[in-house]
Amino acid sequence: MRTRVAVTGIGLRTPAGNHVKTVLDTLNAGVSVAAPVPELAGAPVGFACTVPDFDATEYCSVRELRQLERPVLLALVAALDAVEESGCDIAAEPESAGVLVGTGIGGLTAAEHLVARHHTDPGRVSPTTVPRIMASSAAARISLRTGAQGSCLTYTTACASGATAIGEAASKIRSGELDVVIAGGVDSGISPVVMSSFARMSALSTRDDEPRLASRPFDRDRDGFVMGEGAAFVVLERWDRAVARGARILGEISGYATNSDAHHIVAPREDGAVAARCMRRAIADAGLTPSDISHVNAHGTSTALNDQAEALAIAATFGAHRPPVTAPKGVFGHLIGAAGAVEAVVSLATANTGLVPPVANFAGSDLTDLIDVVAGTPREVPRGHVLSNSFAFGGHNACLVLGPGDA
Amino acid sequence: MQREEIAELAVQKIADVLGVDATEVTEKTDLRRDFEVDSLELMEMGARLEQAFGIRLQVEDLVKMDTVGDAVTLLEIRLGVPA
Numbered sequence: 502m503r504t505r506v507a508v509t510g511i512g513l514r515t516p517a518g519n520h521v522k523t524v525l526d527t528l529n530a531g532v533s534v535a536a537p538v539p540e541l542a543g544a545p546v547g548f549a550c551t552v553p554d555f556d557a558t559e560y561c562s563v564r565e566l567r568q569l570e571r572p573v574l575l576a577l578v579a580a581l582d583a584v585e586e587s588g589c590d591i592a593a594e595p596e597s598a599g600v601l602v603g604t605g606i607g608g609l610t611a612a613e614h615l616v617a618r619h620h621t622d623p624g625r626v627s628p629t630t631v632p633r634i635m636a637s638s639a640a641a642r643i644s645l646r647t648g649a650q651g652s653c654l655t656y657t658t659a660c661a662s663g664a665t666a667i668g669e670a671a672s673k674i675r676s677g678e679l680d681v682v683i684a685g686g687v688d689s690g691i692s693p694v695v696m697s698s699f700a701r702m703s704a705l706s707t708r709d710d711e712p713r714l715a716s717r718p719f720d721r722d723r724d725g726f727v728m729g730e731g732a733a734f735v736v737l738e739r740w741d742r743a744v745a746r747g748a749r750i751l752g753e754i755s756g757y758a759t760n761s762d763a764h765h766i767v768a769p770r771e772d773g774a775v776a777a778r779c780m781r782r783a784i785a786d787a788g789l790t791p792s793d794i795s796h797v798n799a800h801g802t803s804t805a806l807n808d809q810a811e812a813l814a815i816a817a818t819f820g821a822h823r824p825p826v827t828a829p830k831g832v833f834g835h836l837i838g839a840a841g842a843v844e845a846v847v848s849l850a851t852a853n854t855g856l857v858p859p860v861a862n863f864a865g866s867d868l869t870d871l872i873d874v875v876a877g878t879p880r881e882v883p884r885g886h887v888l889s890n891s892f893a894f895g896g897h898n899a900c901l902v903l904g905p906g907d908a
Numbered sequence: 909m910q911r912e913e914i915a916e917l918a919v920q921k922i923a924d925v926l927g928v929d930a931t932e933v934t935e936k937t938d939l940r941r942d943f944e945v946d947s948l949e950l951m952e953m954g955a956r957l958e959q960a961f962g963i964r965l966q967v968e969d970l971v972k973m974d975t976v977g978d979a980v981t982l983l984e985i986r987l988g989v990p991a
Contacts, residue, residue, distance in 0.1 A: 564944035567927050625959075628951040 503788065504675040506754040507743040508849055508906065510587030510736035512579035512685075515843050516550035516729050517833040519582075521850050528832050528847065528858035529879045535712040535727045535834055544693040545700035548712035550729035550834030551691060568629055569642060570611045572732070576602065576639035576687035577646060579732040584647055587736035588748055589681050592648040599651035599679040600643045601670045603662030603686035605838035605893075608634030610692040639687050651679050657838070660800075661759075661891035662686050663733065664841025664899035668757030670737050680742060685734030686842035696728060702767065704804060716835075717862035718801030718828035719808045719874050726802040729834030733843035752849035753904035755886060756787025762896030768806055769892055773814030776898050780818040780888060783900035787886060791819045794902070795885035796857045796875075798848040800892045801828025802835055808868065811892060816871040823873045824888075825880050827851075831861030841891035841899060848887040848903040855884040909987060914961075915980045921956040922976055925949055935977035947971065953979070961987060 513519050516534050517527040527534065534550050541547045557566065557574040560581055569577065580600075584591060591598045611634045619626050632638060637655040644653040652673065656665040663686020670684030690696070699705050706725035708715035716727040743750050760779045764770040784791055797819075800811055815826060829847055836843055851857055856879045863876040884905050891899045915935055923930040926943050939945040945953075954970040957963075957979065963986045973979045 562944055564946065567943075568949075625955075628948045628955070632948070 505740035506671045506674045506737050507740040507750045508735045508752045508754065509589070509738055509743050509748045509750060510583035510585070511751060511846055512582030512586070512734045513843065513846060514552050514555060514575045514579045515731040515733065515833055515836070516552055521846065524847065525850055525854070525858070528829055529856065531832065531859040531861050531877070533713040533716050533832055533861045535715055537712060538691060541691070541693060541696060544696045546696055546705045546707060547709050548715070548727070549691045549696070550727060552731050568633065570608060570633055570638070572604070572687050572689040573639045573642055575689055575730070575732040576685070576734070577642050579685065580643045580683050580734040581646065583734040583736045584683060589736055589738070591681065594680060595648050595650040597651055597680040598647070598649035599673060599682045600640050600649050600653045601656065601666040601682055601684040602640040602643070603656045603658065603664070603666035603838050603842060604636060604639060604688055605657060605659045605662050606688045606690035606695065607636035607657065608638060610690055610695055613692050613694045643683060647683065649683060658893055658897035658899065659895045660835065660837055660893035661841050661897045661899040662838035663843065664845060664889065664891035664901055665759060667735060667754060667842055667845050668759060668899055668901055671754040671757055674737050674739055680738060682737045683734060684737055685732060686839040687732035688836060688838035689730035690837060691728055691730050699728065706803065714862055716803045716831045718799065718803045718831050718860050719812065719866055719868050719872070720863045721866035723803040723805060723808060725804055726830065727834040729836040731836045731839045731843060733839055733846050735846065750906040752852055752906040754901065755904040756783045756789065756902030757900070758782035758786055759899045762898065764896055767894045769810040771810055773810040773817065776811065776892050777814040777817040779898040779900045780814065780890065783902050784888065787902040789886060789902065792822045793886055794824050794888045795855070795882045796825040796827065796851065796887055798844050798887055798889040799826050799828040800890040801830055801860065803830060807892060811890065812868040812871040825857050825875045825882060826872045827857050827875045828860045829858065831863065841889070844889050845901050845903060848889040852887045852903050852905045853884065855882050857882055909989060911980065911984060911989070914983050914987070917960055918957060918980050918983060919976060921960050922953050922979065925953050925956060933976055935975065935980060937976045938974055939976065940974065957983065963987060
């Protein structure tokens with residue numbers, strides 16, 4: 502019989518809240534949290550979705566507070582929350598516990614500051630520079646703090662990284678390699694050069710005068726994504742193990758698939774055919790058929806190209822079934838490497854509640870011929886499995902199927 | 909250079925690495941116990957002290973520093989200040 506993968510802990514630091522309930526309430530209100538960011542003065546786009554009042558003081562040693570960059574702190578704090586909720590004693594079984602992290606931007610903002618400060622005197626950089634900017638820093642720090650001594654890996658599949666990490670983590674539970682995995686995604690790239698890099702390729706919305714109206718997935722007036730930051734982590738273990746130790750099961754990672762467009766370095770394949778194949782494989786991996794999917798948590802970036810291709814891919818996958826489609830990036834923006842992880846957490850929650858949040862700022866488009874976009878108010882659906890899509894720059898596709906937990 | 913002058917400059921350089929105000933660091937400050945300083949940060953302190961005082965310090969000397977006072981004494985010796 503197929504091994505089921507249970508989620509027993511969740512940790513969040515997001516622009517829409519630090520707890521599942523807060524995030525759901527914010528999503529159900531359907532209003533974007535995007536706002537001007539003072540540090541972006543002079544950059545081509547001056548607004549984003551930031552994690553408000555982030556403070557790691559209570560979680561970290563004085564050394565960690567001194568040495569860890571913002572993305573690593575966001576990841577560490579979210580991961581520690583997830584472990585705490587799970588009740589897992591990592592130190593008791595260190596060799597069978599792993600850490601799998603997804604990040605797209607990694608230490609790039611720290612590198613930006615480093616170069617700005619030291620480009621004329623590279624000999625004076627700090628000996629702590631490499632551990633600060635290496636892409637695996639978050640994973641390594643989570644391993645250090647929790648004592649997990651199994652696989653400690655960092656996946657980088659651009660905007661799909663968080664979904665990749667959770668999917669690969671589920672695979673490692675199923676294969677028996679690990680008993681417990683702390684898995685998730687993180688990114689914090691809200692700096693002038695990083696923002697400008699996305700803006701210069703016309704990926705970002707330029708609605709500086711109306712930040713709250715800027716992220717509008719699938720809407721006819723969409724003009725790009727809104728940058729976000731944050732971290733989302735889950736603790737995964739075998740379902741029977743979670744039951745045996747009396748853990749509360751928050752949900753299930755029931756299916757996962759990943760593939761590659763092999764089409765263009767950043768543009769999605771126009772017909773969404775490879776993305777559609779990824780969705781079908783994830784649903785099949787869950788032992789389900791498309792008609793079993795209660796709703797879709799779309800990648801839905803609010804870029805012209807992604808939303809068009811994704812709508813085609815969803816239509817091709819589901820045919821006449823037309824499950825309701827939501828897209829949380831309308832509210833909390835695009836968390837890049839954390840996006841797939843936070844959206845997996847949202848999907849786990851809505852798999853349980855059966856309440857699908859509306860897409861912020863969606864007022865209509867010709868894409869409604871292809872998909873059923875939830876707009877205005879939340880939609881009630883039966884409790885059940887959710888498909889969460891992540892379709893990234895690079896053509897990296899990752900799809901997760903998430904199921905409900907204990908009632 | 910008198911010990912007091914050495915101490916004032918050394919405290920400032922060490923506080924810079926710790927990211928705290930110089931008033932939070934004294935000669936009694938224990939780098940590992942009070943601030944959990946690790947080997948990389950000791951190397952950074954050493955580099956900043958070398959630059960500030962125009963001398964060379966050995967890694968073996970740095971790892972023996974427990975308190976800021978130890979660092980000041982080490983600097984006194986390297987600077988040839990008569991005891």
